[in-house]
Amino acid sequence: MGIVFNKGGLFTTVQDYGRMGHQNLGFHVCGVMDRHSYWVANLLVDNTDREAVLEFTINGPTLYFTSDTVICITGGDFDPKINGESIPMYTAVEAHKGDELEMGFCRSGTWGYIAFAGGLDVPVVMGSRSTDIKCKLGGVEGRPIKDGDEIAFLSNVKSLHLMKERKLESPDYGSDVVDIRVTMGPQDDHFTEEGIDTFLNSEFSVTSQCDRMGYRLEGPVIEHNELGADIISDGIAKGAIQVPNSGQPIIMMSDRQTLGGYTKIANVISVDIPKVAQCRYPQKIRFSRVSVEEAQRIYGMERERLRLLNRRFIKKSIWHRLFNRWNM
Amino acid sequence: MAIEYPRILPTGDRALTVELGNEIDEHINARLMGLIKILSAERIKGIEEFVPSFCSVLIHYNPAILSYTKMTEIVNRAIATPVQEGARHKRVVKIPVCYGGQFGPDIEDVAEHAGISVEEVIKIHTSEPYLVYMLGFQPGFPYLGGLDERIYTPRLETPRIRLEAGSVGIGGAQTGLYPMESPGGWRIIGVTPVRCYNPDKDVPIPYMAGDHIKFESITKEEFEELRKLDLDGGYNFEVTE
DSSP states (O other): OEEEEEEOOSSOEEEOSOOTTOGGGTOOOOOOSOHHHHHHHHHHTTOOTTOOEEEEESBOOEEEESSOEEEEEEEEEOOOEETTEEOOSSBEEEEOTTOEEEOOBOSEEEEEEEEETTOEEOOOBTTBOOOBTTTTBSTBTTBOOOTTOEEEESSOOOOOTTGGGOBOOOOOOOOSEEEEEEEEOSSGGGBOHHHHHHHHSSEEEEEEEEOSSEEEEEOSOOOBOTTOSEEEEEEOOTTEEEEOTTOOOEEEOTTOOSEEEEEEEEEEOGGGHHHHHTOOTTOEEEEEEOOHHHHHHHHHHHHHHHHHHHHHHSOOOHHHHHHSOOOO | OOOOSSEEEEOSSSEEEEEOOSSOOHHHHHHHHHHHHHHHHTTOTTEEEEEEOSSEEEEEEOTTTOOHHHHHHHHHHHHHSOOOGGGOOOOEEEEEEEESTTTOTTHHHHHHHHTSOHHHHHHHHTTSOEEEEEEOSSTTOEEEEOOOGGGOBOOOSSOEEEEOTTEEEEEBTEEEEESSOEEEOSEEEEEOSSOSOOTTSSSSSSOOTTOEEEEEEOOHHHHHHHHHHHHTTOOOOEEEO
16 A cells, blocks of 8 residues: 555655754755645644655656555645646645556746655654665665655555645745845854845845755855855754855755855745745845844744644544644 | 854754864864763753764754753853863774775875885874764764874875775875765775664764774785674674773
């Protein structure tokens, strides 16, 4: 019982929250690029906030079901179809044994997600099911999905209660300029006042050099002061905005290296990292600064919103209370 | 512009960086390890992980449990806690290496550059334990301090596309090993037959930042024996504390 891939798609991997707790040894965190879409997909099919999903880009996979399940597709618009008929995104949908699910080309956004009720049965490696392509860890043999691959489900779910209510609005990824909030630092003291000004008052184009490691942007040169662009290597958080000597920013994403030797002018706030992830060439990004306290308040609101939704769907049994906690 | 250390730098809304200095120095690194030890021992709910580097540590935390203000309080309190000298012990992990020949294609360059024999290069390289300042670049890649100046050797002009897992090399004033197959520009002087990267083990990497690594010269025969032992799952690293 599970899924079989007719087509793996261009770059489809199993991802979850990420492989945390081993960065001190140099292991990349990996995990989904867009945590918001990931959480919403899992939430609508009653999964936990750490369950593994499929992530894909540009050209999604085609697969068929060898048993019944409930799925939810979120993220970029890949025009999903079951047996040739369009199905809604951001909605829990029942899929039956023998059905064929086809994801097309990405029409907006960059990354798509499919959550399966009960989750995907791939081995947990060092606390996570996320695929680490570079280290060949996790997911399906540590690599992207190929034609013919099979993945089993962790449990058999034919339907969920309140099926009709399990839907949310799809986000709009189409705006020409995307507003992204950041907290300044850790190395904002390596930039001139003009440099900071350029960073906060310009538009930066998303280039075609974007992958799971990082997004390269292009815009006016962000000027360093005499302290320069190189630092003694230190840890890199997700969403860190590195500015090397070129003055062109790079936003560090899920597969980033754990350590790096370039100045980081600012860090994208948690709630806006998914928006960065869904950007694509030739969209533009405009940065604005908020305090860390404000960023944490915004994250708290988002967390509360998702937890409320989760409580609405989850049956109020002790079992569910125990095993379906949304700590985020 | 005089900067006072230690200092805490915001790093997004779910991490912060604590800097204890801005130089690569054994004492600063030791203080850093002490700080991490104090904070880990407290088992504070909401602190997710510590990512140490040469002279700073990135601390990941869950903002739903700990606010930035609360985190800075916790870190400042830990910084003010005196480190007991006795608590600092030296953990040394021994790593067997077969030097030269097919395993160390660049060892003669290193010897020539230093104006000494290959035997002397091996003797120097295995004489003292090296401090593991941090791990990064790839899982288990140690940034080691303490290489003897006599065998400093510039990196290759053109990096190799593929280095065997376990390759031990010298790059400028640094020495270290590549736990995984990878490209690399260091001068390769030997290979260890045992895996320093093994995700199937409970402890996937045998050393951590703050430990020491001591290389030991082995023969080709010992190399084959140890490789077999390691692949059978029977090899345990020799550790002295």
